[in-house]
Amino acid sequence: MNIESTLIRYFREVYRLRSIRQASSTLNVAPSAVSRQILRLEHMVGMPLFERLPRGVAPTEAAEVLARFSRNFLLDVERVRGEIDSLRGLNRGHIRIMSTEGLIAYLLNRSIAAFRRKYPGVTYELAMAGTGAVARCLSEGTADIGLVFQAEPDEQLSFAAQIRDPLCAVMAPGHPLAEAEMLELPEILRHAVGIPEKSFGIRRLIDAAVSAEKLRLSPMLVSNSIEALKGFARYGGGVTFLPSLPIRRELDRRVLVSIPIAEKTFQRTSHDICVLADRRLPLAVEKFVEQVRIEANQPPED
Incomplete structure (x- = not known):
């Protein structure tokens, strides 16, 4: 279900990379095509979206507003997809996970294996990153779940679960x-x-x-x-x-x-399962969070 317009897709890449040239390379189109789409979008918005710099571009306040809108729009699309998948009994679904290193080998591998036995049609993306990168990906809408140890306060994020684990x-x-x-x-x-x-x-x-x-x-x-x-x-x-x-x-x-x-x-430390604040999670993501909590309390297996 890809209903994102070309305008917004080009804008998101320029915003993410802070460069028209790099965005054009990622999108596999000419820089002039990206520039035309950005100019068209600026005309529609009625305000500049990027300040042109000697090297790259810097987003304006209007671009920040549009970036939040596009992120929320794509997350809503993911939620709709998840609700439709739930009507099929979770025969489909996709979960994007970002985690710090310590939880991948034991907790997340076990959680994915157990969840796959219940819902074999669900697919996953799992990437390792530092605490700051995990928070950034959640805020940008490029991850559904982030697992970090002792997350720092962030008004854009909320805890789907916290697993107490003293240092x-x-x-x-x-x-x-x-x-x-x-x-x-x-x-x-x-x-x-x-x-x-x-x-x-x-x-x-x-x-x-x-x-x-x-x-x-x-x-x-x-x-x-x-x-x-x-x-x-x-x-x-x-x-x-x-x-x-x-x-x-x-x-x-x-x-x-x-x-x-x-x-x-x-x-008093904990492993924190973070999600974007105020986001209504797709059913597959909600159930996977439950699975992670279950696995955290299971004894190790040989």
Whole structure:
């Protein structure tokens, strides 16, 4: 059901890429054709939509209004498609998911497999991105669901679900701290630690706690990969900071140990399933969110 006009499609690409030339390449048409459509749309609107710059273009306030309209229009089309699919018993449907790395290998793979057994006609797009990119894709309407750890407040987004999962100290079973019942942050930082880079929600919490307690953070490893941090801990490199869901299999097999941290903000963290605020979700998306919540509470499988 593609009822988006050529005018709006060209506008969306120029708005997204901030460049007529790049938009023309993506659309596989001549730059002059894109320029004509934008000029035609500006004539219809009665206001300039883009400020022409030496390199690219910048959207005007009118373009921002039109971008919100076009996003909401396309989301309404998706909802209508979903409601029609629901009349067929969810024999069809499409779900676009953006997630931070930690939840893909365990939670999302299990959720998709379980959902597919119930509704084999539903298809999926699953992409990995940082917290900021997930929020941006939801706001632009290019994703239906975003999964992030400890999402930052954003008036454009709302929580379809929150899965509580405290941030803990993670290490190999033979580590000197592995038998502790609870750890204080200063005690952890006396050992070698591996932490995520600054774009991660986990790192944001660590930096805030270190600053509040006036501690010194000198990590042995900084990485943009959850898998790298898991390996750092598993093979004896030191301690890392992770919630439980990304390491459920490793915890079950006792190749990693997770120890609670006394810091209260670490104990209140959650994985947040985010959607665009005030959007009426297609039925397939609603039911998939329910499936994710179910899988989060299931025990690991071998």
